[in-house]
Amino acid sequence: LCFMKVFIKGLNSCAMRRHKLRQYHDFLEAHGHELVSKPEDSDVNIVWTCGFREDVKNNSLQEIQHYQKDYQGETIVAGCVPDIVPDELSQVFSGRVLNWKEDEKKLHDYFKCKDISLSQYSGGYAEAKICDNTEQWRKEHPEIDVTFHDQFIKLVISEGCLYNCSYCSEKLMFPTYRSFPQDELVKACQEVVEKTGCKEVILIADSLGNYGQDNQSSLPQLMNKLFTIDPNLKIALNNLNPANFIQYYDEMVYFIKGGNILHLNLPIQSASNRLLKLMQRPYAKQDIVKIFNFLNEVEFKEFDTHILVGFPGEQEEDVEETIEFLLSHRVKYVLISGYMESPAMPSAFLVDKIPGDVIRHRIERICQRAKDTGILYNADLTTRCTAMNII
8 A cells, every 4th residue: 555644734614523523633633644744745745625604615615726736745625515516626636535425436446545435534533622702712822723612622523414495505514414323422422521521512413403312312312411410510502493492492491590501602593584494494583583582582692693785685674673682682603694596596586586695785884883883703805714734
């Protein structure tokens, strides 16, 4: 066999992919390949791309060109972009791809790995926290990018998604949905808790609330198991579909009132019933009103959301309805993404597409309203992308 030096570059803006990149790292290392810390030292550069919104997609395409041009090692493109925007990728890259749905077969083919299955290398599921405060860490360590999730022990509990939102291009690259085994998750989390003393855990998945639908468990069951690790353990929930909060409403109320929940991320996308239906989101406005009213009533303040601007057919009153919802429910933080069309998704066939300049204007207006009322926000008005090196 020809053993190679491999550098893995993560352009992913979502914390879930760190688990996948660690899996690649461990798998390749187990087969005798050397993982290096600099692309200039490698024979092969695996670039894991992100394509969930316009700014990160464009950043991924630019980085692909940079790696091809500036480094001697072969560039292999992995991650979201090969499946989400294959035509745009083909305009700047003609090399080998490592798309997620076929990654095990292609890793075996590309790196001559035959004896060990990729699934044996889960990355441990649990990862220790990096910092206590993201903002302060960035000031002190500008060379190391961190996200909000790095303030917690990160526990990746599943991959893939069972929902069918009409706009979600990420669905194009997800593998078949899989909940990771409950006992293994609890064991991995317990090991990190005991090793580090940290008792704050964030549960991470592409669709958190789907957990357990394929292994006779559920998100509340997993949480209850995790709480047995330590009586002082607290959990943050990332990317919890509001439909799942409603599904487990009594359990969620119990956890929040009991002080077991540190933070909630509940992506609503819109507060317009008309748009929610077009988006094929599995809840209605009255559901998110019920959830957010409860959070306000019990004075639970650590919650944030995502919204999508410029969806086909969106009208000014839909935008205003969403703005008013955010302001009236005192959301702490909102991620504002412009609609990015994928020709393979159902939303591409809807009429009344919103021009790019109108989407930008609406995003700017939402940002200003958020700023005026003290809501923290991030919007895709500039090219920004979280980058993580796995070495």
